[in-house]
Amino acid sequence: MAARKWRFSYRNKLIVSFMLVSLLPVLIVQMISYYVSTDAMQTKTNALVQANLLQTSKNLDISLLAYQDLLFQIITNDDVIRLVKAINVPNEDVELSKRKLINLLSSYSYAKYGIRSVAIFTSNGSLICYDQQTGSPYDNLWSEASNLQQHPLYVSAIHKTNGIMTAPEKISSINRDEQYGFHLVRKLSDLNGVNLEGIGVVVVTVYESVLASAINLTDPESDTKQPFESRNFLADKDGTIVSSPDQSSIGKTIGDVTTAATISNTYYNSKTGFTLYNLIDQKELFNEMYAMQRISISVGAAALVLAGVLIFYFSGRLTASIRKVVGAMRIARHGGFTVQVDDRSQDEISTIALHFNRMMVTINDLMQEIRETGEKRKEAEIRALEAQINPHFLYNTLDSINWLAIEKDEHQISQMLKGLAQILRYSIKDSNKPVTVREELMWMDRYMFLQQYRFRSSFECVVEKDEAALDFYIPKLLLQPIIENAIIHGFSGVKQGGVLSIRFRFITDDRMEITICDNGVGMDEALLTKLRHESVAFTEGGGHSSSIGIRNVMERMRMHYGEQAEFSVTSELGEGTAVKLLLPAMSPKEELAG
Numbered sequence: 327m328a329a330r331k332w333r334f335s336y337r338n339k340l341i342v343s344f345m346l347v348s349l350l351p352v353l354i355v356q357m358i359s360y361y362v363s364t365d366a367m368q369t370k371t372n373a374l375v376q377a378n379l380l381q382t383s384k385n386l387d388i389s390l391l392a393y394q395d396l397l398f399q400i401i402t403n404d405d406v407i408r409l410v411k412a413i414n415v416p417n418e419d420v421e422l423s424k425r426k427l428i429n430l431l432s433s434y435s436y437a438k439y440g441i442r443s444v445a446i447f448t449s450n451g452s453l454i455c456y457d458q459q460t461g462s463p464y465d466n467l468w469s470e471a472s473n474l475q476q477h478p479l480y481v482s483a484i485h486k487t488n489g490i491m492t493a494p495e496k497i498s499s500i501n502r503d504e505q506y507g508f509h510l511v512r513k514l515s516d517l518n519g520v521n522l523e524g525i526g527v528v529v530v531t532v533y534e535s536v537l538a539s540a541i542n543l544t545d546p547e548s549d550t551k552q553p554f555e556s557r558n559f560l561a562d563k564d565g566t567i568v569s570s571p572d573q574s575s576i577g578k579t580i581g582d583v584t585t586a587a588t589i590s591n592t593y594y595n596s597k598t599g600f601t602l603y604n605l606i607d608q609k610e611l612f613n614e615m616y617a618m619q620r621i622s623i624s625v626g627a628a629a630l631v632l633a634g635v636l637i638f639y640f641s642g643r644l645t646a647s648i649r650k651v652v653g654a655m656r657i658a659r660h661g662g663f664t665v666q667v668d669d670r671s672q673d674e675i676s677t678i679a680l681h682f683n684r685m686m687v688t689i690n691d692l693m694q695e696i697r698e699t700g701e702k703r704k705e706a707e708i709r710a711l712e713a714q715i716n717p718h719f720l721y722n723t724l725d726s727i728n729w730l731a732i733e734k735d736e737h738q739i740s741q742m743l744k745g746l747a748q749i750l751r752y753s754i755k756d757s758n759k760p761v762t763v764r765e766e767l768m769w770m771d772r773y774m775f776l777q778q779y780r781f782r783s784s785f786e787c788v789v790e791k792d793e794a795a796l797d798f799y800i801p802k803l804l805l806q807p808i809i810e811n812a813i814i815h816g817f818s819g820v821k822q823g824g825v826l827s828i829r830f831r832f833i834t835d836d837r838m839e840i841t842i843c844d845n846g847v848g849m850d851e852a853l854l855t856k857l858r859h860e861s862v863a864f865t866e867g868g869g870h871s872s873s874i875g876i877r878n879v880m881e882r883m884r885m886h887y888g889e890q891a892e893f894s895v896t897s898e899l900g901e902g903t904a905v906k907l908l909l910p911a912m913s914p915k916e917e918l919a920g
Contacts, residue, residue, distance in 0.1 A: 340645075344637040356622060372591055375556070375604045379593035382541050382558060387597055389540040393510055393532055394489060396437055400444070400528050401514050406430055410514060410526050414450045424454055428463045431456040440536040442497070442507050443467045446514065447474040448526040449484075459500055467497060467531060483511040483527045491598060493568045494534040494576065506534035506576055508568075534576070537569035541602060559583070559603040568600065651679055658686065742779060745772040760912055763830055764796040766805065770828075773806070777813050785817050785824025785844075795830040798838050799912050801882055807875025808842050808905050816846030816903055836911040843904035849897040857895050883907070 400406055409430070412423040431444040435456050445455035445468050453474055457466035474480055483490050489512040497507045510530045515522040541558045560569035565580045575583055580603055584590060587608040594601050650667055657665040665686060667679035731740040749772055767789065774787045809826070817824040829841045849857070857876070883891045890910045897903040 340641045341634070341637050344633070344641070356619065356626070359622075360619060368589065371589070371606065375591040375606070376593065379558075379591060379602050379604055383593055383595045383602055386537070386540040386560075386595060386602075389536060390491070390510075390598065393438060393441075393530060393536075396434060396441075397489060397510050397512050397528060397530050400431075400434055400530075401512050402517070403430070404517075406446075407514065407517060407525070410446060410448055410454075411516060413452050413454065414448050414525055416450075424452075424463075427454050428456055434530075440533045442499075442504070442531040442533055443529075445529045445531070446526050447477065447480045447529065449475070449524060451475050468529075479509060479511050479529055480527045483513050484524045486513065488512075493562055493600075494537065497531070504533045504535060505573060506569075507531050508534060508537070534569055534573070538571050538573075541569065542571050557583075557605045559605070560600045561603055562600060651682060654679075654682060664690070738779075742776060745775050748772050749776070759802065760799040760914055761802045762796060762914075763791065763798050763800060766800065766802070767791075767796075769803075770805070770809070773809070777810075781813065781817065784820050784822050785813065785826055787826045787828065789828045789830075791830040792832060795832065795838060798830070798832075799914050800838075800840075800909060801886060801912075804879060804882060804907075805840065805842065807879050811875055812842060812844040812846065812903065812905075816844040816848075818847055820846060833908065838909050838911075840907040840909065841904060843902060845902040848899045848901050848903055850899050854895065854897050883909075886912070 406427065409423045409427040413420055413427070427446070431446070431454065435441045435444045435458050441458065443455055443457040443459075443466055445453060445466070447453060451474050453468055453471070454463075455466045455468055456463060460466055468474075471477060479490070479492070489510060492509045492511070494506045494508040496505055499505055499507075508531070510532065512528050513524045514526040514528050516525050537560055541560055557571070559567050559575065559580065561567050561580055567575050567578050567580065567583070570576055580590075584605055589606045589608050591604045592601050654665050654667045666683045727743055731743060749769065770787075770789075778785070778787075805828075809828075812826055816826075824844065824846060826844050827841070829839075831839055831841075833839050880893055883893060887910060892906075892908040894906045895903065896906075
């Protein structure tokens with residue numbers, strides 16, 4: 327026995343559909359709201375963080391400037407220079423000079439917070455240093471260093487006028503809170519000497535905590551809780567952390583302290599060569615938003631349950647009326663357009679039935695109108711065919727007028743009629759076939775003859791061409807509207823001296839540039855802009871030109887060449903107008919779109 331095909335009732339479909347329709351907007355609104363609010367909050371946070379990083383960078387510069395000023399005071403102190411010079415030239419007073427210099431350095435070491443030591447590497451290899459941790463001139467940060475003249479700090483600084491700042495590094499320390507320090511180094515010169523010869527190098531060692539305090543603008547003693555954790559780091563060009571409020575992060579890379587949920591912002595400090603990084607945990611940043619989202623989902627679920635109950639109730643009442651409408655639709659599907667639905671439920675389905683009845687009446691009226699319109703269209707086509715003029719009738723008529731002019735000795739009129747007949751015959755015969763430039767120029771000679779006679783030789787036509795261009799195929803009469811515009815509009819009001827220049831030249835082996843320019847009245851900027859916009863619109867396949875002739879040219883170019891052809895116009899009021907066409911090669915057997 328064949329299994330019975332399970333059918334999903336219309337009522338159940340309606341319930342499911344309404345449930346989906348109710349659920350999807352809630353989900354879409356939730357997703358859009360989440361992403362938009364998240365993006366907006368992240369954008370504003372990034373803007374605030376960037377402003378914070380800029381201020382932090384300035385704070386860092388100000389903090390370092392104080393230590394650099396201290397270093398500058400040391401290298402410009404006359405007593406320091408005099409004592410170092412005395413140490414560099416050993417004598418019986420050298421020990422006294424060292425003690426005096428150590429006393430000076432000790433006073434400088436207490437001038438600013440965070441200084442570990444102040445040392446001078448003299449040019450003769452002597453070390454003069456005061457270390458705050460040891461308080462001893464002999465047991466200090468540099469006491470283990472040998473051959474100070476070969477030390478990298480001495481070698482780098484002795485050849486530079488500006489100072490050097492090193493990256494923080496681990497230093498020997500008895501202070502567990504201060505394990506890292508950086509050095510500010512400058513050459514000490516004899517200011518009274520002729521060539522400012524270096525007599526030593528001054529090294530001020532500063533604890534890394536100075537940098538950490540500078541890049542951390544929050545007040546550690548404040549009881550105000552931050553809304554989210556925001557960490558600032560100072561890293562070198564390789565991304566290695568050189569300063570951090572947490573010294574355990576120093577030496578790690580930025581990638582080691584970030585996760586996929588971390589929002590990172592950077593700011594490069596050009597004075598130090600270091601990059602400021604600000605890292606924010608996205609989960610903490612959007613924690614309140616996640617809570618609001620959970621509340622919205624709960625409210626949405628409750629709304630869906632209520633909607634389901636209401637849908638289940640009303641779907642049953644809708645079904646009976648829908649069956650009547652469906653039955654009438656089946657009759658209409660088989661051609662019974664006179665069918666009407668009798669429904670008096672006075673609900674939405676009753677409105678559908680009423681509109682269905684009206685629609686059937688409208689369809690009957692439209693079908694009758696279509697039949698009448700078809701008959702009228704056929705009648706109009708017959709009238710149009712009857713109204714067509716036989717070109718041979720025009721030729722014969724012009725020929726008769728021509729002979730009549732000859733009999734009256736009106737030879738100039740005869741020449742004009744003969745030229746007009748040739749132009750007419752050329753334009754009608756094989757109008758959709760491409761022609762060579764040579765043929766188009768022959769037609770143009772006759773056309774120019776008529777126009778020059780018409781305008782009493784107020785202009786002359788100059789043609790420049792490559793010999794190879796004569797065999798290049800172009801659409802027939804493509805240039806006529808442009809030439810006519812140049813003569814009629816360009817030379818409007820010109821009595822004499824008009825020059826119409828037409829140039830054919832190859833850009834590449836298969837692309838030709840045709841330039842038509844005149845020295846007429848030109849166009850103002852408004853008209854030129856409008857014409858350029860119309861040419862762009864036609865290149866993209868739409869738009870309407872205010873000039874029928876120009877519109878014809880652009881339409882034919884677009885329909886035949888597509889985007890391969892180019893049309894451009896340049897003009898200056900009182901100077902003239904130039905139109906350029908850039909056309910690709912075409913087959914002589916190609917049928918043109920007219």
